[in-house]
Amino acid sequence: MSGRRGKSIAEDLRRQTAGDFLSLATPGHRLGRGLAAVGLEELVAAGRLDISPPDEGRRWQEGDFAAAERKLAGLCRAGRSFFLYNGSTVGILAMQMLFGEGDAVAVPRHCHQSVIHGFVLSGARPEFAWPRLAGDWLATAAVDAAEWRRVAGQPDVRAIFCLSPSYYGVGENWSGLTEIIRQSGQLLLCDRAHGAHLGLASDIDGFDRTAVSAWVESAHKTLPVLSQGSWLHCAGQRLDIDRLAGNLRILQSTSPNYLLITSLASAVDYLGRRGKELYRRMAGNAEYLRRLLHNNNQIEILSERHLPAGHVVDPARLVAGIRAGRLSGRQVEAELLANCNIQAEMADDQSLVLIVSGWESKGDLRRVARGLAAVTGGLAPAASSARPALASIIKARPGRPDITPRQAWQARRRLVPWRQAVGLIAVSTLTVYPPGLALVVTGERCDDVVLQAIAEASEAGLQIRGWADRQPGMIAVVA
Numbered sequence: 001m002s003g004r005r006g007k008s009i010a011e012d013l014r015r016q017t018a019g020d021f022l023s024l025a026t027p028g029h030r031l032g033r034g035l036a037a038v039g040l041e042e043l044v045a046a047g048r049l050d051i052s053p054p055d056e057g058r059r060w061q062e063g064d065f066a067a068a069e070r071k072l073a074g075l076c077r078a079g080r081s082f083f084l085y086n087g088s089t090v091g092i093l094a095m096q097m098l099f100g101e102g103d104a105v106a107v108p109r110h111c112h113q114s115v116i117h118g119f120v121l122s123g124a125r126p127e128f129a130w131p132r133l134a135g136d137w138l139a140t141a142a143v144d145a146a147e148w149r150r151v152a153g154q155p156d157v158r159a160i161f162c163l164s165p166s167y168y169g170v171g172e173n174w175s176g177l178t179e180i181i182r183q184s185g186q187l188l189l190c191d192r193a194h195g196a197h198l199g200l201a202s203d204i205d206g207f208d209r210t211a212v213s214a215w216v217e218s219a220h221k222t223l224p225v226l227s228q229g230s231w232l233h234c235a236g237q238r239l240d241i242d243r244l245a246g247n248l249r250i251l252q253s254t255s256p257n258y259l260l261i262t263s264l265a266s267a268v269d270y271l272g273r274r275g276k277e278l279y280r281r282m283a284g285n286a287e288y289l290r291r292l293l294h295n296n297n298q299i300e301i302l303s304e305r306h307l308p309a310g311h312v313v314d315p316a317r318l319v320a321g322i323r324a325g326r327l328s329g330r331q332v333e334a335e336l337l338a339n340c341n342i343q344a345e346m347a348d349d350q351s352l353v354l355i356v357s358g359w360e361s362k363g364d365l366r367r368v369a370r371g372l373a374a375v376t377g378g379l380a381p382a383a384s385s386a387r388p389a390l391a392s393i394i395k396a397r398p399g400r401p402d403i404t405p406r407q408a409w410q411a412r413r414r415l416v417p418w419r420q421a422v423g424l425i426a427v428s429t430l431t432v433y434p435p436g437l438a439l440v441v442t443g444e445r446c447d448d449v450v451l452q453a454i455a456e457a458s459e460a461g462l463q464i465r466g467w468a469d470r471q472p473g474m475i476a477v478v479a
């Protein structure tokens, strides 16, 4: 089975403009439906796709952009907020650059690659907290409090930089985390790239704005904002905000696309007026689709009962476990696209991730349920197959730090086939994706446990990303 893909990106994109194409994927404006709601359609229709406003500098300092950032801070209950125009990636890098050589930062092993890249920029050292799997799902549940306590207690750890919610919509156990921070006095930072919408509804995942010093949100993923449009928030007195702002100046382009900035400012205006209503529509749509899928006995939806106590699932994210015969999530994703013209956000071997927005109609959602029923229909339901490979990798905890990511990055390197990397220090970071779990990180030694983990992941058919020079099977190592 394969998705009905065109010969080129242009062909694929043209197909998306066809009448019945339906996306349950990022960006959150859903093929422009959300942009119309925030009032951007006139600019787009007039072809004003790349605009350059007069008085650019003044707008950031005292004009409308500065006002929109202040309004955003008010909406998000932050002390200060910054628009980002190179994604949450750039906010994460800027936060990481608050640290330096001799510092350690505790991060989850399933963190986004930008967190690792931040260590290359800063010279600090990672202390990895290992997540658990959600039961026998491939989805990583968040890190439990005992594991955070262990890593927070390691020498030189200045901050915990957590991930909540994850790509699978799984949130941290906030009460456990904040208790650790209150006792240790360390900084708490958060990659909230997937949770920009959760603040619209009083943080139903328990996110504690009084404990977190800075967090980043990819507004473009779940809100009516153009791709890359994101924001970074700071709270409390403990962070050097001027340094953070300086880091952003170092990292961001001096030529942003002002249509993107306009979409951020328009979204702030819209959220100020109708944010709560938008969230209610999102949650209502997600609940409706959950109920429709409940009748399909070949699909099981990830919920709190699959997670350790204290963790919740983002109501707007549906992780649909496929229990139909031997069909994988990836096959279902391809079939949905090919036969039903419906795009999912992501799929792994076992499940399909759907992101519900406030812009779908009930009819759209019934179409998704019908599409899934058609794709999985006729097959006998099967028990969820456990994923021994990932479970054993998490148990083995491959990767032992040898030098810092920056030292490894700056060293002379060579490329070798991964089986020949034993005993060598990795420059590449290799990640099982999805769920985005690093097997070896820049600066770690490729010992037998790492090689065994790569072998197990490959044999289990899991995708490995991060090969050197995009050549599958090759890894860059310190020469």
Ligand SMILES: Cc1ncc(COP(=O)(O)O)c(C=O)c1O
Pocket (backbone or CB within 6 Å): 086, 087, 088, 089, 090, 111, 112, 114, 163, 166, 167, 191, 193, 194, 218, 228, 230
């Ligand atoms: C968990 C997580 N953090 C950060 C990012 C980076 O966000 P952006 O694409 O806005 O740069 C992503 C991107 O997919 C992500 O999945």
